[in-house]
Amino acid sequence: MTVTVRLFASYAERLGHSSLRIELSAGSRVKDAVTSLRNMPGGSMLPPTPLVAINRGYASPDSALSEGDELAVIPPVAGG
């Protein structure tokens, strides 16, 4: 299945992408996507369990992914 990954701030800067599509096997979870991202160039700076959101709602490492999901990997927030 294909998942769209959104990256922001320092994560986007280090991986060189703000949006990319990754292929995962059926039944994959957030932690599988994160492992895939951490194996990309620059990806080692991602924490093993970063803050994530699926389709704009916060999710956990064990959350299941589905075809077409938007997975956001969220650096420590700093609004205000």
Add this chain to the structure above:
Amino acid sequence: MRAAIVHAPIDPAALIAEVAHETNGATSVFLGTVRSDNDGKDVTGIEYSAYDEMAETEMAAILEEARSAFAVEHAVVEHCVGTLAVGDISIAVVVATPHRAASLSAVQYIVEEVKGRAPIWKLEHYVDGTRGWVGAGSREAAR
């Protein structure tokens, strides 16, 4: 009730007018502005970015929480993204209620929750030409 990520300067007077209602006797305003220094480094400005759609959803949820907790019916939060200079307004929270206790408490609640939950980031620019991402009490040098 309205929550928005904005790409233009925030106008506090417009927000105060937006929450005005004849049943309200108290209007509380919080404005966050860019400081000239942070942790001992001289700051020239901050570049704010956001996951716009989710930040607006999260801020709207926070306003609904404030509605439940403090019986707030008139509130607005705007967070600015883009490059801001020292003194510019980065966030405004305006709450109007019948009595002051609710508006004061709601403003504090909304500000703290937005800072802790909304997916918004800041890249500080320093006088010495360096930049640094700020978040979760730490600073990371930008590349």
